[in-house]
Amino acid sequence: MANVTVIGAQWGDEGKGKIVDWLASRADAVVRFQGGHNAGHTLVIDGNVYKLSLLPSGIVSGTLSIIGNGVVLDPWALKAEVEKLEGQGVTINADNLALADNCPVILPIHRDLDGLREAAAGSGKIGTTGRGIGPAYEDKVGRRAIRVCDLAHLDHLEPQLDRLCAHHDALRAGFDQPPVDREALLEELRGIADFVLHFAQPVWKRLKKVRKAGAKILFEGAQGVLLDIDHGTYPFVTSSNTVSGTAAAGSGLGPNSTGYVLGIVKAYTTRVGSGPFPTELEDEVGKGIGERGHEFGTVTGRQRRVGWFDAVIVRQSCSISGVTGIALTKIDVLDGLDEVKICTGYRLRGNVYDYFPSHAADQAEVEPIYETMDGWKESTAGARSFADLPANAVKYIQRVQELIETPVALVSTSPERDDTILMRDPFLD
Ligand code: GDP
Ligand code: IMO
Ligand code: MG
Secondary structure: OOOOOEEEOOOOOOHHHHHHHHHHHHOOEEEOOOOOOOOEEEEEEEEEEEOOOOOOOOHOOOEEEEEOOOOOOOOHHHHHHHHHHHHOOOOOOOEEEEEEEEEOOOOHHHHHHHHHHHHHHHOOOOOOOOOOHHHHHHHOOOOOEEHHHHHHHHHHHHHHHHHHHHHHHHHHHHHHOOOHHHHHHHHHHHHHHHHOOOOOHHHHHHHHHHHHHOEEEEEEOOOOHHHHOOOOOOOOOOOOOOOOOOHOOOOOHHHHHOOOOEEEOOOEEEOOOEEEEEEEEOOOHHHHHHHOOOOOOOOOEEOOEEEEEEEHHHHHHHOOOOOOOOEEEEEHHHHHHHHHHHEEEEEEOEEEOOOOOHHHHHHHHOOEEEEEEEOOOOOOOOOOOOOOOOOOHHHHHHHHHHHHHOOEEEEOOOOOOEEEEOOOOOOOO
């Protein structure tokens, strides 16, 4: 299998960016296929830190980077990110960045709506990233969206804009907000159109060419399976399908092209935003793991909630996403603990569950059943060979592998690109 699809198998922030950047040197193209600038992927290369939200993580290594049609694109966020990375010495041009011309556009009115709804929901809020992701996807499926290709025809946009604004004006009125200022919106679009159109093209054609040439394609998922609109902890999810199957629809290549599915799995669990989290730790142990793991959001700076490794949800994610092998990240963050716990099942109203039930109330109520293992005092930080790992860390990894019924292909031992242990090469498997 020449191609690899990378997805998060928990609630996001598993370290996808680091692994995609590392794998990108073996690939000819990296493709984002869902989500938007709600994603936050941090890469560390020789001590230099790169934070990406919208650009594929292959961009830093100079690999052809493609934003597929499944992404919702905020043009102003794209421009800001391109300029920020150029400021860090990364070359970005129409040769190494391609943008699907059928991507729906995130407009300021989407961000407004996201914020208004969250504020109105009070303690029931989802805890979104506030980037307008949900409202933009709603307009896409509602067949009202402005798409990238529309930016080349701004003088003919009026009927489309009328339909879109009629919808938003009604929603805004419910929040006591004035109607959309259409002229101002059009002016903003006129100001950004050329920048976006410079990269825009039918990317399915570009990918067809890449594929025909026998090139290796790396599909880069954002978020994680537990945030998937269908399979996640609904309604505390994002508004796209984050599972591996989306790689095909969100890029314009068939499902026979998406190859090996690499699930990225953190050695413990984190979540940012509201929603159920069975193994959450609200004690000193959790605080310590959060501090050692620097668990603060790349996008919003919010503190991430922290908990023990939950083998039930990861086993479920691996099954739902057809994961071939996993990359286990941040094992170094567990260094120094006396003991480590793994959730192997749940208890709910006297019954034992080996899966995460679908209903939100059940998800909130399940009690984890833990297995306790001895920790390790030695450091795993920066290890680049499996033989360098302490015996108890190896036991932990093996137990994780057994419980999730999926092999470990890679282990990551620090934020640095090369602090990565390769056990099975996904591009060769
Ligand atoms: P993503 O959204 O899945 O790409 O993950 P984020 O980049 O949001 O969060 C993962 C964080 O952990 C980033 O700050 C990475 O630099 C860092 N990281 C990735 N892998 C490792 C690792 O193996 N060990 C440690 N300590 N940090 C890591
Ligand atoms: P990466 O790619 C972690 C979460 C938000 C919120 C929910 C909905 O870095 O792993 P949205 O703005 O998408 O409508 O928010 O989803 N969320 C993420 N959590 N990592 C992400 O991306 C996330 N993207 C969205 O916190 O709970
Ligand atoms: Mg992230």
